[in-house]
Amino acid sequence: xxxxxxxxxxxxxxxxxxxxxxxxxxxxxxxxxxxxxxxxxxxxxxxxxxxxxxxxxxxxxxxxxxxxxxxxxxxxxxxxxxxxxxxxxxxxxxxxxxxxxxxxxxxxxxxxxxxxxxxxxxxxxxxxxxxxxxxxxxxxxxxxxxxxxxxxxxxxxxxxxxxxxxxxxxxxxxxxxxxxxxxxx
Amino acid sequence: xxxxxxxxxxxxxxxxxxxxxxxxxxxxxxxxxxxxxxxxxxxxxxxxxxxxxxxxxxxxxxxxxxxxxxxxxxxxxxxxxxxxxxxxxxxxxxxxxxxxxxxxxxxxxxxxxxxxxxxxxxxxxxxxxxxxxxxxxxxxxxxxxxxxxxxxxxxxxxxxxxxxxxxxxxxxxxxxxxxxxxxxxxxxxxxxxxxxxxxxxxxxxxxxxxxxxxxxxxxxxxxxxxxxxxxxxxxxxxxxxxxxxxxxxxxxxxx
Numbered sequence: 250x251x252x253x254x255x256x257x258x259x260x261x262x263x264x265x266x267x268x269x270x271x272x273x274x275x276x277x278x279x280x281x282x283x284x285x286x287x288x289x290x291x292x293x294x295x296x297x298x299x300x301x302x303x304x305x306x307x308x309x310x311x312x313x314x315x316x317x318x319x320x321x322x323x324x325x326x327x328x329x330x331x332x333x334x335x336x337x338x339x340x341x342x343x344x345x346x347x348x349x350x351x352x353x354x355x356x357x358x359x360x361x362x363x364x365x366x367x368x369x370x371x372x373x374x375x376x377x378x379x380x381x382x383x384x385x386x387x388x389x390x391x392x393x394x395x396x397x398x399x400x401x402x403x404x405x406x407x408x409x410x411x412x413x414x415x416x417x418x419x420x421x422x423x424x425x426x427x428x429x430x431x432x433x434x
Numbered sequence: 435x436x437x438x439x440x441x442x443x444x445x446x447x448x449x450x451x452x453x454x455x456x457x458x459x460x461x462x463x464x465x466x467x468x469x470x471x472x473x474x475x476x477x478x479x480x481x482x483x484x485x486x487x488x489x490x491x492x493x494x495x496x497x498x499x500x501x502x503x504x505x506x507x508x509x510x511x512x513x514x515x516x517x518x519x520x521x522x523x524x525x526x527x528x529x530x531x532x533x534x535x536x537x538x539x540x541x542x543x544x545x546x547x548x549x550x551x552x553x554x555x556x557x558x559x560x561x562x563x564x565x566x567x568x569x570x571x572x573x574x575x576x577x578x579x580x581x582x583x584x585x586x587x588x589x590x591x592x593x594x595x596x597x598x599x600x601x602x603x604x605x606x607x608x609x610x611x612x613x614x615x616x617x618x619x620x621x622x623x624x625x626x627x628x629x630x631x632x633x634x635x636x637x638x639x640x641x642x643x644x645x646x647x648x649x650x651x652x653x654x655x656x657x658x659x660x661x662x663x664x665x666x667x668x669x670x671x672x673x674x675x676x677x678x679x680x681x682x683x684x685x686x687x688x689x
Contacts, residue, residue, distance in 0.1 A: 269452055276445040305448045306457050313462040353547045410543045
């Protein structure tokens, strides 16, 4: 089996064992995804590249903390999330609160189907392209992960370290905010 | 659309930094140590929380305030004003730190905070009640009085002998026509007076030697009782011993 045929987790194991070159394969696989995530979430131009590079450097530094029994994708996205939050805080232009009331109380599970009742996926993506800048940071991030990165609730919950039910509620709130932006137009 | 060319050099740049040694991998043992410290922190905080919570129950039992809510609204008011708020605030802080540590694990963060908090509070409450039943703090209190565990003595002396406003805990020394004489832990004698309004949530069948909690107004050494109830636990012996039958003293009606 060639390196390119191996799973992310198998390659991560090789890197943990000292095969530094294999880390390049992981960078190849995730570079555009993390860059797209950064572009949507951070909304910046030139320095997005630096932040994305920092994500991979952080991932390499911490690769020994990666649990081989778990999936690599949420792990690297979690690192990216933390780096992006730090970048937003450094920039200081956007309010970002770690505290979220939605993580405290239980919510009825909001299914994917009910989310798409007021908006279909195509509409959301089109509107996101137009109104992204106006959305709250948290909403921007969750819509990016859900619609652009096409992740499931559990995966998003692991990346953001929030309850699974909160993922559904946050997507719903994000879509409502998007709808309001649409109505303003 | 994202300009892909902009990101082409990221891989080269990252690999160059790695190969040149600018960026180094943190060794596995550091992560293992960190995880170990978090688990140790959870264990220490958990034990400290259990100790504090059971100690709060102990202080409330010692003052008699624990039993006051059975006397109705006045009893609930007396119970609330008697709560050791400093210990409660410290416990809440411990609980918050514990929650923060526990939420690093997926089994905790995947559920709403309320769930893990309720589970933690439930667990701590049940274990604290069990610790109370075993008489751990009573024995510790006794040891500190006898000069053992000297570092804990000020703690037990300050909180273990707290008096609750309007709540009196003692042993009946003599029954009288309209009440009884009661001796408290400090060997001080009170006369307890019944009135038509006095509540007896667990009956009025008192006997000399019974341990009782009285809710009422104190005037000199006379307590006009709003409520009286017998309690199982004496302060002379650990609660486990209370399961043994008491020496037979004939029960007498107060009239």
